[in-house]
Amino acid sequence: MTDNGCGGKGTCTSCGGDEGSLDKFLESIAKEEALARIGHKIVVLSGKGGVGKSTVAVNLAVSLALSGKRVGLLDVDIHGPSVPKLLKLEGKQLESANGKLIPVGYQSLKVISIGFLLDEADDAIIWRGPMKAGVIKQFVEDVAWGDLDYLVVDCPPGTGDEPLSVVQTLGQADGAVVVTTPQELAVADVRKSITFCRQLKLPVIGVVENMSGFTCPHCGEVVDLFKTGGGEAMAKSMNVPFLGRIPLDPKVVNAGDDGTPYVYAYSKTPSAASLERVADSVIAACETDANSETETVSMKIAVPTSDGQVCMHFGHCEEFTLFDVDGKSKSIQKAEKVTPPPHEPGLLPRWLGERGVNMVIAGGMGSRAQGLFAEAGVKVVTGAPAEDPESVVTKYLAGSLETGANVCDH
Numbered sequence: 001m002t003d004n005g006c007g008g009k010g011t012c013t014s015c016g017g018d019e020g021s022l023d024k025f026l027e028s029i030a031k032e033e034a035l036a037r038i039g040h041k042i043v044v045l046s047g048k049g050g051v052g053k054s055t056v057a058v059n060l061a062v063s064l065a066l067s068g069k070r071v072g073l074l075d076v077d078i079h080g081p082s083v084p085k086l087l088k089l090e091g092k093q094l095e096s097a098n099g100k101l102i103p104v105g106y107q108s109l110k111v112i113s114i115g116f117l118l119d120e121a122d123d124a125i126i127w128r129g130p131m132k133a134g135v136i137k138q139f140v141e142d143v144a145w146g147d148l149d150y151l152v153v154d155c156p157p158g159t160g161d162e163p164l165s166v167v168q169t170l171g172q173a174d175g176a177v178v179v180t181t182p183q184e185l186a187v188a189d190v191r192k193s194i195t196f197c198r199q200l201k202l203p204v205i206g207v208v209e210n211m212s213g214f215t216c217p218h219c220g221e222v223v224d225l226f227k228t229g230g231g232e233a234m235a236k237s238m239n240v241p242f243l244g245r246i247p248l249d250p251k252v253v254n255a256g257d258d259g260t261p262y263v264y265a266y267s268k269t270p271s272a273a274s275l276e277r278v279a280d281s282v283i284a285a286c287e288t289d290a291n292s293e294t295e296t297v298s299m300k301i302a303v304p305t306s307d308g309q310v311c312m313h314f315g316h317c318e319e320f321t322l323f324d325v326d327g328k329s330k331s332i333q334k335a336e337k338v339t340p341p342p343h344e345p346g347l348l349p350r351w352l353g354e355r356g357v358n359m360v361i362a363g364g365m366g367s368r369a370q371g372l373f374a375e376a377g378v379k380v381v382t383g384a385p386a387e388d389p390e391s392v393v394t395k396y397l398a399g400s401l402e403t404g405a406n407v408c409d410h
């Protein structure tokens with residue numbers, strides 16, 4: 001028993017003689033302290049299993065870590081903990097120190113998974129209700145997470161007791177990313193996930209439509225094999241943000257089988273670009289100043305053009321088209337053509353920065369310009385096709401822009 005020196009006899013003012021309530025009091029302080037060190041808590045939900053929830057959770061966590069954030073990944077998908085496999089951490093066992101579980105490291109990522117409790121990857125866990133709630137609670141509260149900017153939680157699928165326990169144990173989470181696929185059934189299920197979030201007052205950061213279209217393994221083109229767009233239509237009808245589409249991509253399966261997150265292994269693919277945008281939306285949702293008057297994330301995207309098409313050589317373009325984009329509805333509000341000053345190394349990043357540009361989509365760009373943009377916090381996408389700039393930006397916003405090699409990386 002833990003007491004305040006009175007042995008639970010009521011001679012101190014803290015415990016009032018009730019051993020149980022003192023323990024509970026200390027426990028609640030410990031929980032608050034542990035949770036206070038976690039900046040933002042994001043839950044990844046899906047209406048049903050097999051839609052790519054764990055794949056999105058892992059790659060979201062890695063993308064956040066790649067953006068320089070301190071990230072924890074908590075896999076509490078009790079019935080199918082796939083995070084150890086996706087990160088090649090199978091067979092790792094949890095250790096503890098000072099009464100706290102120590103997360104397993106994957107590069108800078110701190111990982112806890114129900115899978116680390118299994119002796120063999122194929123073992124099944126038969127948990128009764130209170131045990132499930134207990135282990136979820138322990139994984140949130142009794143882990144030496146340290147200071148984290150983000151804790152990404154891979155929840156069990158559905159809207160039952162298990163995701164409910166997760167959300168309740170986390171206290172006030174920042175929001176949920178809901179993963180769905182284009183098929184009707186999954187979309188119908190995902191509506192329940194959104195209603196579930198609303199009932200728990202958990203903000204919906206947005207919906208991701210996974211396995212939407214198919215990336216051809218030969219030419220890399222994204223083909224609409226099955227019905228796509230259901231997730232986007234559903235997000236619109238339920239008035240929640242749509243975070244983009246991730247095509248069905250054999251490379252995603254390979255990456256999962258190899259235990260390397262595809263945002264690392266195939267960073268130039270449309271799937272990785274879509275995932276990076278999901279991470280950007282999560283950062284924008286969590287870090288946009290709540291007191292700021294701008295509630296939506298607005299973007300200014302610059303596209304270098306020559307002969308009305310995306311120019312392959314950033315520094316030698318004829319003009320730029322600047323697009324004002326409403327980040328919430330992901331729509332172009334305004335397009336304006338501007339002529340740049342004569343070419344001079346290092347000038348264009350400053351010139352575009354002065355025009356409020358926070359993103360550049362280019363065919364190719366030299367490493368010096370890329371470095372200057374990175375320093376100024378301007379995101380750069382290279383390898384865009386030589387097409388009309390509006391269609392390139394529209395595809396980018398819809399998550400369907402295919403990028404190739406950076407043709408100007410001299």
Ligand code: ADP
Nearest residue numbers: 049050051052053054055247248249252253256
């Ligand atoms: P869930 O967590 O929803 O059960 P997983 O993330 O475990 O789903 O994914 C289920 C399977 O689908 C895995 O084999 C994974 O590699 C595959 N998968 C997920 N997303 C994609 C995608 N965009 N393209 C191809 N395969 C995918």
